[in-house]
Amino acid sequence: MGKLFASFCMYPAARRGRSRPAVAAVGVVYQDRLFQLHHALLRPGGEVILSAGTLGSPQLLLLSGVGPANDLTSLGIPVSVDAPDVGKHMFDNPRNGISIIPSVPIDHSLIQVVGIPSANGTASYLEAASYIVPVSPMLRPAGPFISPTSPLYVTMATIMEKVPGPLSEGSLWLSSPNPVETPSVRFNYFSRPEDLAQCVVGVRRVAQVLQSRTMDIFRSSVGSASQGRRGHARRDFRIVGATLPLDWSTNNTSVADFCRRTVATLWHYHGGCVVGRVVDKDFRVMGTQSLRVVDGSTFSVTPGTNPQATVMMMGSRYMGLKMIAERHSRRQVNTSSYNELEE
Ligand SMILES: Cc1cc2nc3c(=O)[nH]c(=O)nc-3n(C[C@H](O)[C@H](O)[C@H](O)COP(=O)(O)OP(=O)(O)OC[C@H]3O[C@@H](n4cnc5c(N)ncnc54)[C@H](O)[C@@H]3O)c2cc1C
Structure with missing residues (x-):
């Protein structure tokens, strides 16, 4: 895939229960090397997993209308979720x-x-x-x-x-709603x-x-x-x-x-989509459905002296296996409901 652009089209989600988030990610918008735009849509039950790093993930959430409502509105970006902590709590050692x-x-x-x-x-x-x-x-x-x-x-x-x-x-903030423009960052x-x-x-x-x-x-x-x-x-x-x-x-x-x-x-910057503020403990973006962030932007502290091994373990070994298990158990539930209907 080429440059991820604004990303997930956030649409109102079908609300089955009161507590379900009102918007859901349904896919991504990206541009290929020939500058052609594409929409990649999720299959039923699919999710968008955002791993664009500490500078990329908050930027893409903001471009998708997930962020501080006032900032988004001032740039003319439609607000999908008012999430004041997106792009905040950024740290660099x-x-x-x-x-x-x-x-x-x-x-x-x-x-x-x-x-x-x-x-x-x-x-x-x-x-x-x-x-x-x-x-x-x-x-x-x-x-x-x-x-x-x-x-x-x-x-x-x-x-x-x-x-x-x-x-x-x-913090990190957008200077413009144009996805090819680099966001502004200040580590203080x-x-x-x-x-x-x-x-x-x-x-x-x-x-x-x-x-x-x-x-x-x-x-x-x-x-x-x-x-x-x-x-x-x-x-x-x-x-x-x-x-x-x-x-x-x-x-x-x-x-x-x-x-x-x-x-x-030392290039160990982290934060911007911190757990407990932007994503929940399962790395789901709070206030949305079918959208997770899994990368260094979720850390409020860099692990150890060099973070890369921990980021990789979190992505593939921890979250990857967890999501496979979740999907497996969902399939089993669906199959057993289908079998019940058949009987
Ligand atoms: C110069 C340098 C040296 C480093 N040396 C070490 C080291 O020796 N040991 C160590 O442990 N750590 C090192 N680090 C830190 C380590 O690389 C990071 O902590 C780690 O890679 C963070 O992982 P991540 O998945 O959060 O983000 P990243 O590894 O940065 O992955 C994000 C990916 O998303 C892509 N992306 C971003 N925005 C978009 C978009 N809009 N569309 C499409 N793709 C996008 C990026 O190109 C990138 O490939 C170094 C970092 C740098 C910059």
């Missing part, structure tokens, strides 16, 4: 790190967890990665560490910390002081790792020498990008400022 060019060759590696230190009751995840980066032409002729004869690419290593379970909340990093305090703890730990003797082999052979903790002359790191404040070990304010200046994403 702030990442801050220090990047160095090691003085010895090292293997390239994906981001890996290297520790979960805790201090004063707060934990942060320390992760590290090394990768090859092009040397900017502007840096090459004049850079302090990179001579004009340096290679075009260098290996860079980053030690970073991620704040787990951030409390700072953001460090709007809660608790997250900033955790970042300070984590960044300080990164600095301590860099100061450790173990890291000496990665220090520059051409940088200036500084006094180590025991008075030994030690070379500096070839740091790329932002450097830590000199008073990092004692000054919370300067480290907090570093956190704010250098914050980046």
